[in-house]
Amino acid sequence: MQSSEQHLATVPNGATAFVTAVALNRATSSRLMELGFVPGEEVTVLRRAPFGGPLLCHIRGTSIGLRVEEAQCVHVQTVKSPLVVRNGAMMNSDPVHESSRDDVRNPVPASEFATH
Amino acid sequence: MSASSREVSEQQVFRVALIGNPNTGKSTLFNALSGLKSRTGNYPGVTVEKRTARLVWQDLQIELIDLPGTYSLVPRSPDEMLTVHTLSGTSDHPAPDLVICICGARSLERSLYLSSQVMESSIPIVACINMWDEVASTDSAPNPHQLREELGIPVIPVSARTNEGLTELQNAAVHVLTGQQSATAAQQHFVSPQIQEAASELAGLLPASGPWKTEAAEFLSLRALVDPGGFVESYLTQHCGADFLPALTELRSSLDTCNQPLPGSEAVQRYAAINQLQGITKAHRTQQSQDATTRRLDAVLLHRAMGPVIFLAIFLLVFSTIYWFSAPLSDAVETILGAVAGQIESSLAPGPLRSLLVDGVVAGAGAALVFLPQICLLFLFIAILEDCGYMARAAWLADRLMSFAGLSGRSFLPLMSSFACAVPGIMAARTIENRRERMVTILIAPLMSCSARLPVYVLLIGTFIPANNLAGGLLSLRGLVLLLISSLGLILAIPLALLLRQTLFRGETSSFLLELPDFRIPRLRVVLQRIGDSAWDFVSQAGTLIFASSVLIWAAASYPGDHTRQYELQAQLEALDQDSEPDVALQEALQDELNLRNAGLLEQSLLGQAGKVAEPVFRPLGWDWKIGVGVLASFPAREVIIASLGTIYSLGGDVDENDSGLRAAMSNAVHADGSPVFTIPTVLSLLVFFALCAQCVSTLVVIKRETQSWTWPVFSFCSMTALAWGAALITYRLASSL
Numbered sequence: 001m002q003s004s005e006q007h008l009a010t011v012p013n014g015a016t017a018f019v020t021a022v023a024l025n026r027a028t029s030s031r032l033m034e035l036g037f038v039p040g041e042e043v044t045v046l047r048r049a050p051f052g053g054p055l056l057c058h059i060r061g062t063s064i065g066l067r068v069e070e071a072q073c074v075h076v077q078t079v080k081s082p083l084v085v086r087n088g089a090m091m092n093s094d095p096v097h098e099s100s101r102d103d104v105r106n107p108v109p110a111s112e113f114a115t116h
Numbered sequence: 117m118s119a120s121s122r123e124v125s126e127q128q129v130f131r132v133a134l135i136g137n138p139n140t141g142k143s144t145l146f147n148a149l150s151g152l153k154s155r156t157g158n159y160p161g162v163t164v165e166k167r168t169a170r171l172v173w174q175d176l177q178i179e180l181i182d183l184p185g186t187y188s189l190v191p192r193s194p195d196e197m198l199t200v201h202t203l204s205g206t207s208d209h210p211a212p213d214l215v216i217c218i219c220g221a222r223s224l225e226r227s228l229y230l231s232s233q234v235m236e237s238s239i240p241i242v243a244c245i246n247m248w249d250e251v252a253s254t255d256s257a258p259n260p261h262q263l264r265e266e267l268g269i270p271v272i273p274v275s276a277r278t279n280e281g282l283t284e285l286q287n288a289a290v291h292v293l294t295g296q297q298s299a300t301a302a303q304q305h306f307v308s309p310q311i312q313e314a315a316s317e318l319a320g321l322l323p324a325s326g327p328w329k330t331e332a333a334e335f336l337s338l339r340a341l342v343d344p345g346g347f348v349e350s351y352l353t354q355h356c357g358a359d360f361l362p363a364l365t366e367l368r369s370s371l372d373t374c375n376q377p378l379p380g381s382e383a384v385q386r387y388a389a390i391n392q393l394q395g396i397t398k399a400h401r402t403q404q405s406q407d408a409t410t411r412r413l414d415a416v417l418l419h420r421a422m423g424p425v426i427f428l429a430i431f432l433l434v435f436s437t438i439y440w441f442s443a444p445l446s447d448a449v450e451t452i453l454g455a456v457a458g459q460i461e462s463s464l465a466p467g468p469l470r471s472l473l474v475d476g477v478v479a480g481a482g483a484a485l486v487f488l489p490q491i492c493l494l495f496l497f498i499a500i501l502e503d504c505g506y507m508a509r510a511a512w513l514a515d516r517l518m519s520f521a522g523l524s525g526r527s528f529l530p531l532m533s534s535f536a537c538a539v540p541g542i543m544a545a546r547t548i549e550n551r552r553e554r555m556v557t558i559l560i561a562p563l564m565s566c567s568a569r570l571p572v573y574v575l576l577i578g579t580f581i582p583a584n585n586l587a588g589g590l591l592s593l594r595g596l597v598l599l600l601i602s603s604l605g606l607i608l609a610i611p612l613a614l615l616l617r618q619t620l621f622r623g624e625t626s627s628f629l630l631e632l633p634d635f636r637i638p639r640l641r642v643v644l645q646r647i648g649d650s651a652w653d654f655v656s657q658a659g660t661l662i663f664a665s666s667v668l669i670w671a672a673a674s675y676p677g678d679h680t681r682q683y684e685l686q687a688q689l690e691a692l693d694q695d696s697e698p699d700v701a702l703q704e705a706l707q708d709e710l711n712l713r714n715a716g717l718l719e720q721s722l723l724g725q726a727g728k729v730a731e732p733v734f735r736p737l738g739w740d741w742k743i744g745v746g747v748l749a750s751f752p753a754r755e756v757i758i759a760s761l762g763t764i765y766s767l768g769g770d771v772d773e774n775d776s777g778l779r780a781a782m783s784n785a786v787h788a789d790g791s792p793v794f795t796i797p798t799v800l801s802l803l804v805f806f807a808l809c810a811q812c813v814s815t816l817v818v819i820k821r822e823t824q825s826w827t828w829p830v831f832s833f834c835s836m837t838a839l840a841w842g843a844a845l846i847t848y849r850l851a852s853s854l
Contacts, residue, residue, distance in 0.1 A: 024380050027192075027550070028627040033383035034188040035629070036226055041387075050420045053516035054525070054628055061223045061400070063410075063632040065512040065525070070627060 006078070008043065009055065009071035016044045017076035029073045036060040037074050129170075129177040130293050131210065133202060135234060136218030137227050138185035139633045141246045144642075145218055145276035146182040149286075174290045181212060187226070189233040189339055190379055191347040193548070200339060200348060203237045204332035211329050214293055216285070217243045221251040221273075222634075224258050224400060225390050231267075232306040232386055236338060238331040241269045242288050248273035248281065256400040263395030270297065271395075277639070306389045307338070307382060314367045315341055321363055326355045341368060342382040407634040410505075417509060427513050430506070434497045443574070445489030453482045466686035471674065472667075480666030484659040490567040492647050494536040499646035503638040507532075508630055515628045521610045522617030524548075524628040527557040531609075534564035538815045540650065542822055552621035558822055559832060560613050562815050563605035565807060571758050572806045573601055579779040580799040597803075604807045608839070669749045672723040682717065685710040723749060737805065737841070738798040738848045740787060747805070754811035797851035805844040810836035 011017045019041045022033050036059050037043065044058040054065045136142040150169035167182040183199050191197040198209070205211030215234055219227030224245065231243055243263070251257045252273075260271040270288040274281030291297035305312065318337035322328075328336055339348040341364065353361050368378065390396070417426055457478045464470040501507045507529060515525030526548050534541030541561045548554040577594050584593040689706050692698045718724045727745035734744040742761075750757040761782070785793040810816065816829040823829075 022380060024377050028629055030190065030379045030383065031187065031192065031629055033380045034190065034229060035631075036229075036387065038384050038387045047414070047418055048420075049418070049513055049516055050424060051516050054512055056414075056418065056512065056632065060225050062226065063634075065508075065515070065628065065630045065632055067515065067519075067524075067628045070629060 006076050007072045008045065008057070008074035008076050009068045011043075011045045011076060011078075013045055013047050015078070016042060017078050018042055019074055020077050021075045023073045023075065025073060028070055032066070032070060032074060035064060036062075043074070043076065127177070129179050130214065131179045131181060131212040132214045132216060132289060132293075133181040133183055133212035134216050134218060135183045135199065135203075135230070136185060136246075137187055137220060137223065137230060139631055140185070140218045140220035140223070140227060141276045142185055142218045143182060145244070145246060145274070146180065147645075148276045148279055148282055150180055173286045176290055176293060178289075186230065188230055190343045190382075193546070193551075193554075197347045197351075200336075200351075203234065203239060204336050205329035206327045211332065212239060214289055215239050215241050216289065217241055219243055219245045221245050221247045221258070222256075224396055225387070228390050228393070228396075229383075229386055232390065233339075235267070235269070235306075237335045240292050242272065242285065242292055243267065243269055244272045244274045244281070244285050246274055246276055249275040249278060251400075254399075256397060258397060258400055259395045261395075263393065266393050266395055268298070306386045307342075308385055310371060311338065311341065311382075311385075314371060318364060318367055321356065321360055322352065323356060326352075340364060341371075342379045344368065344378055346379075410634040413635050414509075417506070418513065423513055427510060430501075430510075434494075437493065437497075441489070441493060445493075446486045449485050449488065450482060453478055453485070461690075466683040466690070468679065471679075472670065475674075476667040476670035477663075479670070480663040484655070484663050484666075486571065488651060488655070490570060491536060492651055494567060495647045495650040496643065498533065498536070499643040500638045503636075503642050505633045505635045508632045511630055512632060519628075521613035523553055523557060523613055524550075525630060526628065527553065530557050531561060531564055531606075534561040534566060536650070537566050537568070538562045538564065538812065539818050542815065542818045546822065550627065552617065552623055555823070555828075556613050556616045556621050558819060559616060559828065560609040562810055562812065562819075562832060562836065563609045563612070563808065565602040565605050566812075568754055568812070569602075569806055572754065573598055573803060575758060575761075575779070576799050576803055577601075579782055580794055580796065601803050601807050604804065608808070608843075665749075669723065672726075672749070673718055673721050673745075675721060677717040677720050679717065682710065682713050685713065718745075733841075736848070737801045737844045738795070738852070739802065740785075740793050742785070743793070743798075743802065747811075750811050751813070754806055754809065757806070797848050800851045801844040801848035804847040805840045808836060808840035808843055810840075 006017070008017065019037055019039055021039055022029055022037055024030060041059060046056040046058055046063065048055050049065075052068065054067045055071050057064050057066065057071075134142055134146055146167065146169070150171055169180045171178040171180055181202070183202060184196065186196045186199055189196075189200055189203070191200055202209040203211065203215070215237070217227070217231040217234055219231060231241070235241055245258060245260060248257075260273050264271045270292065272281055272285045272288050274285050276282070288297065315334050315338035318341060319333040322333045322337065324330065326333075336348060336352060340346070340352050343349060349361075349364065352364075371378070391401075416422055457474045460470060460473050460478070464473070498507075501510070510532075511525035511528040513525075514528045518524055518527055527545070530541045530544040530548070532541075533544050538561045541564065542558050545554050545557045545561065548557055577597050581594050581597050685706055689703065689710065692703050692706070719728075723745050724741070726748055727741040730744050730748060731741045734741070734747070739747075746757045746761045782794050783792075787793055810833045816833060819829040819832055820826055
């Protein structure tokens with residue numbers, strides 16, 4: 001983990017960043033990762049509560065409120081680097097799949113749903 | 117699980133568990149499937165207890181179990197450990213025959229994270245994608261067919277709110293239970309083979325005598341392996357030999373976790389595997405914008421300046437409305453019970469039985485039922501705020517404030533609920549992960565001004581505080597006093613919570629992580645169900661207790677004593693009432709004698725004697741023995757003081773806080789030297805005492821249940837009574853010196 005990296009608490013409102021690492025120095029850090037704060041993930045800071053209150057972030061389709069202390073555990077960078085994804089993920093994460101995913105977009109037609 | 121058809125005996129009951137993230141409509145689905153009442157809400161962590169329902173699906177006997185919502189099987193609270201216990205099977209929680217994993221259509225990856233952990237438990241699984249109607253027509257809709265192939269389990273799109281897809285879900289469940297369809301997870305690995313091998317090796321060390329079912333050994337081993345020092349590790353250590361923990365540690369250190377310490381590496385691996393699933397569309401993965409309506413509403417409701425103002429306005433409105441509307445509704449309840457009492461009085465001659473029925477039974481029922489309107493109104497608001505999604509936002513806005521007390525926004529709902537009644541509030545504290553925060557929340561919850569205190573406040577304020585208007589008629593002095601006394605507990609709770617966090621519950625700073633659901637229109641059915649549930653809970657639990665204690669107080673206030681002359685006088689008075697031209701002078705003389713006789717009887721009674729013995733304790737607070745009797749009698753439930761004051765002031769127990777007779781009797785009460793008992797300082801000290809005391813058996817019983825120890829209810833009672841007495845003394849002295 002490089003100390004020169006930004007963390008989520010420094011990302012301005014409305015800006016988007018990419019998670020590079022999560023420091024596991026707090027009890028809630030692993031919960032953050034379970035909620036989807038894993039390396040490579042895109043996260044948007046929506047707003048901040050007044051008087052230094054919690055942040056509101058959007059990640060993986062959900063809005064999540066978290067305190068500044070928790071946001072400081074989430075290291076981010078503003079540009080997406082595929083290298084980070086592969087470092088963080090040990091599975092056969094393959095950038096080719098990433099691009100081919102467009103082709104499999106195949107939502108179920110509404111007619112197929114609940115016809116009984 | 118084999119794919120061959122299974123013989124199903126007629127008596128066999130299949131256990132089907134629902135599991136899912138908070139906010140995926142799990143409770144709604146449970147309700148839709150069972151038709152049973154289960155509390156639901158647009159707020160994470162509404163299911164605080166395991167709920168079950170008995171159903172029949174295509175001739176199969178089903179026991180449906182609703183497990184608490186969780187994000188993962190790395191338990192952080194006893195509530196979440198319950199899910200692991202259920203999946204691995206224990207004597208108290210036998211393993212289900214089928215698990216239905218509920219996934220949110222908008223947050224499928226997070227849902228599949230949990231589902232992938234459940235898949236490792238060797239229990240057959242059916243996944244359903246709930247809230248399908250919200251995504252069906254968009255390009256972010258996932259592909260259930262593709263997911264079914266990739267995961268090897270049935271994946272059913274459903275919409276629990278509109279009951280769509282439920283039949284398909286039931287069919288899929290039945291097919292799996294009868295063995296007609298396979299629900300074995302495909303050879304899809306969500307964690308590295310290395311971790312899986314280590315888990316197999318560890319499973320070999322688990323004794324066969326453990327409370328878990330044999331097939332769950334590998335699942336439990338995996339759960340223990342990835343969570344150093346966690347709940348599962350200590351659970352297994354309890355049941356294994358001394359060589360288990362060293363073996364676990366050694367296996368763990370041999371794992372190559374790619375610079376990501378456990379348990380973080382589990383998350384990295386699982387999400388990497390989920391990213392490979394082709395059934396989730398690219399549009400779903402990249403959806404970075406919120407729902408448009410939610411975004412617009414949040415821009416106002418969570419605005420830096422407007423947000424807190426709206427927050428305050430909403431809760432001010434809620435409490436004002438409860439205060440304004442509950443009085444006429446409570447009056448209606450009183451009128452009905454008054455008619456019942458009148459009926460009894462006209463058909464029975466004065467005597468012990470009539471006294472028991474009117475002053476004991478009907479008065480007791482009245483003492484309990486007058487709260488019903490307030491409780492229904494409060495839960496109407498809580499249900500609306502929860503279901504529309506504002507409650508989670510209120511927690512987000514309140515988090516900074518709560519952090520000053522060493523708590524988090526998560527404590528907001530339990531404390532907020534405690535304004536209705538501390539009992540559901542204390543139960544809701546189970547969703548707080550941090551044990552110390554949970555304990556502090558439980559201990560300060562009874563300080564919140566619950567609805568049972570309201571009648572006491574209304575009676576005392578309405579009788580003794582002048583009806584002056586302030587700020588040009590915008591505010592009434594009575595309203596202001598009511599607001600101050602209602603917030604007293606809250607104001608004192610902050611330093612007390614901080615004190616507890618720095619003494620008895622030192623340690624780890626609090627944290628806050630909360631999902632804010634999209635806004636939606638509250639559903640009438642959910643709101644009504646919630647009101648019905650809370651009303652029933654109150655009547656069946658607190659209501660019966662209040663009723664019973666009212667009858668006991670009547671007995672303690674009536675006996676020992678000779679009531680012969682009292683009944684004679686009552687009969688004479690009633691006979692006079694029948695005359696067309698009653699002798700007013702005689703009537704008054706008889707009434708005066710009766711009142712005197714009543715007061716004498718009370719003084720001789722058990723309760724009166726107890727009040728006199730305890731008078732030295734109450735004297736510094738400016739109370740006479742009658743108030744002391746009222747306070748002693750209200751130990752089971754503080755609202756009982758209204759009924760007991762009614763009895764003490766010779767009016768019978770069938771009075772409420774708006775009763776003019778009780779108000780007049782209290783205004784006219786004098787000490788032996790002729791000075792009035794209820795001076796402003798006395799009234800204020802009584803108000804402060806009732807704001808802070810722990811006069812509620814139900815609350816103490818629930819604290820015992822939630823903390824699994826008698827220490828904390830005893831601690832609560834002693835400390836709150838001491839606090840109430842001290843604060844009442846200070847109030848009396850200060851007010852007297854003004």
